[in-house]
Amino acid sequence: MEQRSNQEEKELLAVIQKLLNLILFLLFVVIVLLYFLIFGIPRPGSEATIGNSLAGSSQTAMLQTEKKSAPAVWTAPDTTQLPTGELRKQILYGKSLIANTALYLGPLGSVAHISNGMNCQNCHLDAGTRPYGNNYSAVASTYPKFRERSGKTEDIFKRVNDCLERSLNGKTLDSSSNEMKAIKAYITWLGIKVKKGTKPPGSGIQDLPFMDRAADPGKGELVFTSKCISCHAADGMGKLNADNKTYQYPPLWGEHSYNTGAGLYRLSRLAGYVKNNMPFGATQASPQLSDAEAWDVAAFVNSQYRPKGNISKDWPKLAAKPIDHPFGPYADSFTETQHKYGPFGQMAALKNMEKEKQKVKQVN
Ligand code: HEC
Numbered sequence: 001m002e003q004r005s006n007q008e009e010k011e012l013l014a015v016i017q018k019l020l021n022l023i024l025f026l027l028f029v030v031i032v033l034l035y036f037l038i039f040g041i042p043r044p045g046s047e048a049t050i051g052n053s054l055a056g057s058s059q060t061a062m063l064q065t066e067k068k069s070a071p072a073v074w075t076a077p078d079t080t081q082l083p084t085g086e087l088r089k090q091i092l093y094g095k096s097l098i099a100n101t102a103l104y105l106g107p108l109g110s111v112a113h114i115s116n117g118m119n120c121q122n123c124h125l126d127a128g129t130r131p132y133g134n135n136y137s138a139v140a141s142t143y144p145k146f147r148e149r150s151g152k153t154e155d156i157f158k159r160v161n162d163c164l165e166r167s168l169n170g171k172t173l174d175s176s177s178n179e180m181k182a183i184k185a186y187i188t189w190l191g192i193k194v195k196k197g198t199k200p201p202g203s204g205i206q207d208l209p210f211m212d213r214a215a216d217p218g219k220g221e222l223v224f225t226s227k228c229i230s231c232h233a234a235d236g237m238g239k240l241n242a243d244n245k246t247y248q249y250p251p252l253w254g255e256h257s258y259n260t261g262a263g264l265y266r267l268s269r270l271a272g273y274v275k276n277n278m279p280f281g282a283t284q285a286s287p288q289l290s291d292a293e294a295w296d297v298a299a300f301v302n303s304q305y306r307p308k309g310n311i312s313k314d315w316p317k318l319a320a321k322p323i324d325h326p327f328g329p330y331a332d333s334f335t336e337t338q339h340k341y342g343p344f345g346q347m348a349a350l351k352n353m354e355k356e357k358q359k360v361k362q363v364n
């Protein structure tokens with residue numbers, strides 16, 4: 001008898017042991033699943049997916065911001081932190097206008113026909129949230145601010161209209177329009193975590209180190225042919241989607257591209273943008289071009305035909321003109337060609353010296 005119950009006890013213990021193992025295993029599975037649910041499944045190559053849709057782009061943005069958890073670089077606030085009610089709707093409409101500008105404001109737009117068919121997002125990637133992708137992190141924290149280009153204090157409305165008139169070669173939006181109010185609401189919400197007066201790392205476009213030679217459009221054409229044509233097309237005009245309203249790949253020059261008054265028409269802006277973001281899928285952490293390739297391809301792209309912008313009132317103070325502004329007159333004696341293509345080192349050094357002199361004058 002004793003022996004049998006001992007035997008039974010052993011069997012019971014074995015069963016309990018197995019059950020415990022099973023429970024432990026299930027617990028492990030649940031924890032792993034929860035981990036992936038919370039932190040997302042790492043999808044290699046997800047950066048290369050091209051999504052102009054609102055959902056698509058915010059997903060890529062979220063994946064990217066989570067992957068790049070280097071503490072210093074700015075990440076956008078999570079959409080789960082959106083306010084409720086009317087403000088929420090307004091912010092989401094603003095995001096949609098940034099991501100799908102052409103649908104609303106392009107040549108065949110549903111609201112107005114005031115822009116060239118490009119989207120803000122073409123140059124402000126992931127609806128203005130991508131680190132080093134010309135994001136909007138520092139807009140709410142630094143505007144209104146004095147800008148040398150206009151010689152005036154600009155608010156967010158004015159700055160958005162600048163891009164509408166120049167980068168989208170179009171017309172301005174009234175600050176009382178639903179569209180402008182929505183864009184401002186979205187950009188302001190994006191910057192909620194940023195301290196007033198500061199610019200977080202990864203904001204805007206990165207400054208590349210200068211080359212000791214001028215950027216070379218001839219060398220740039222080779223880069224363009226091997227690394228850009230597949231999407232932006234051999235004639236640089238990009239590719240329209242089947243709807244004939246929106247671009248799958250935006251144009252890099254020509255009638256429907258940014259005009260000569262746009263920020264990207266300055267070589268340093270275009271080179272910095274391209275280096276960290278193109279070919280599409282490249283990032284600051286894994287660029288696909290050398291600095292020289294970025295400068296050269298920028299020189300090639302900005303040597304092609306594009307619409308003329310109205311820059312007659314720009315840079316009222318000559319000394320404040322950026323060294324890579326491609327139109328004279330200038331406060332120094334370097335040629336227009338050197339201001340457009342470089343070499344920039346000497347020009348920059350001279351400008352810094354002038355600035356120091358001004359400072360000393362002010363102190364005295
Ligand atoms: C062709 C490219 C392009 C397009 C399209 C474009 N922008 Fe810009 N935008 C730029 C560049 C370049 C800058 C200046 C970045 C710099 O100097 O570092 C800029 C700057 C800005 C800024 C100021 C950013 C800052 O931190 O000071 C805002 C706001 C802005 N754009 C809004 C918009 C909006 C809204 C749209 C769509 C209506 C738009 N942009 C479309 C290229 C573009």
Ligand code: HEC
Pocket residue numbers: 050051052119121122123125126223224227228229230231232248249250251252258273274278279280289297298301
């Ligand atoms: C795999 C496709 C692909 C390749 C290759 C590619 N791009 Fe792009 N490029 C895009 C897409 C898509 C956008 C718009 C991004 C968006 O709206 O989210 C874009 C946007 C741009 C823009 C800003 C908008 C505009 O049209 O002015 C520039 C400038 C640009 N690319 C330059 C280049 C250069 C230079 C190369 C080659 C070094 C290149 N791209 C290679 C897909 C590509």
